[in-house]
Amino acid sequence: MSDFDFAIIGAGIAGASLAAILSARASVVLIEAEAHPGYHATGRSAAFWVECYGGPGVQPLTTASGPFLTAPPADFHDGPLMHKRGALHIGTSDQTAIADHMLAEFAASGVHIDVSDRAAVATYVPGLRSEWTHGLWEPDCCDIDVAHLHAAYLRQAKRQGAVLHCNSRLSAAKYENGVWQISAGSFNCSANILINAAGAWADEVAQMAQVRPLGIQPYRRTIAQLVVSPVVPADLPLVIGLDGSFYFKPDAGGRLWLSPHDETATPACDAAPEELDVATAIDRLQAVVDWDIQRVEHKWAGLRSFAPDRLPVIGCDGANDAFFWFAGQGGFGIQTAPAAAQLAGSLLDAAIAAPQNVNAAIYTPARFL
Missing domain, CATH: 3.30.9.10 (D-Amino Acid Oxidase, subunit A, domain 2)
Structure with a gap:
């Protein structure tokens, strides 16, 4: 028996959004190296939603995220999370x-x-x-309220039972007998699936888990x-x-x-x-x-x-299905967060619906094999 179904490395917008999706149906731990989630990228964003930003390969994720950011569910956030700018x-x-x-x-x-x-x-x-x-x-360009979006994801994940550990930098991740054994600072746990949402540290996390880095x-x-x-x-x-x-x-x-x-x-x-x-x-x-x-x-x-082709990397690693990439989101991780998390959730749990008009195949780690 493992302690968690999913261990997510990184509690920025990527890790927080995916934790909010997965924790509705599974046990999740968010493992964050810093004292506060979102310190390096999420908290320093210029905070806009521009459908052309990132190119045609990113645009479907941005477009699919628009309705959620404009009118989030009432139990997620009270009011819109973005406002028209042009x-x-x-x-x-x-x-x-x-x-x-x-x-x-x-x-x-x-x-x-x-x-x-x-x-x-x-x-x-x-x-x-x-x-x-x-x-x-x-x-249709909008300003995004990044702080409230990130906080809402963390709040929803916590409400659904996800556990957050800050000041917990990953030091070891070993896959044996179908389970990950994870050490991060003073925190130790086991998990069935290790999710790499570590942003700039994504390749380092992969190497620590004995997974081939992708050149992020x-x-x-x-x-x-x-x-x-x-x-x-x-x-x-x-x-x-x-x-x-x-x-x-x-x-x-x-x-x-x-x-x-x-x-x-x-x-x-x-x-x-x-x-x-x-x-x-x-x-x-x-x-x-x-x-x-x-x-x-x-x-x-x-x-x-x-990533080398400047597209997000979303999917199971080709050599180890228990290692899931959720990284390479460049400067568009905020504006694509709702759809990207929904897509990742659908790949990890068949009961979660994939976002419409988004082709998962173009984001798979298998493209680097």
């Missing part, structure tokens, strides 16, 4: 091919994208410099909170460079969140912002708008972890 992808005259490619990629997806000329683009972004002439408008690479992403003049309008959309070189959005109190959209390969760690990345972000912003940047009020960095 996203504007902007480019210069030499970036029309990028816009055309994006339109072609999502032509059959049902994602609502409108083409905007210079006059339309300028109405969305006050102070926009003249060279920014092309835009693609995603009206963490990358540092930087965000700065700025005070600018004029004050950022509250209805400013999320503004994304067509070439992927920046994004910015308003924050409470007229502040601006800005990122150079950086991806710096790094070992799994407690990521910290680099001054050069903050300076790069500001330089790129100044090339877009004529705003006066008064000060950097806050800056931080988080980790985004990708």
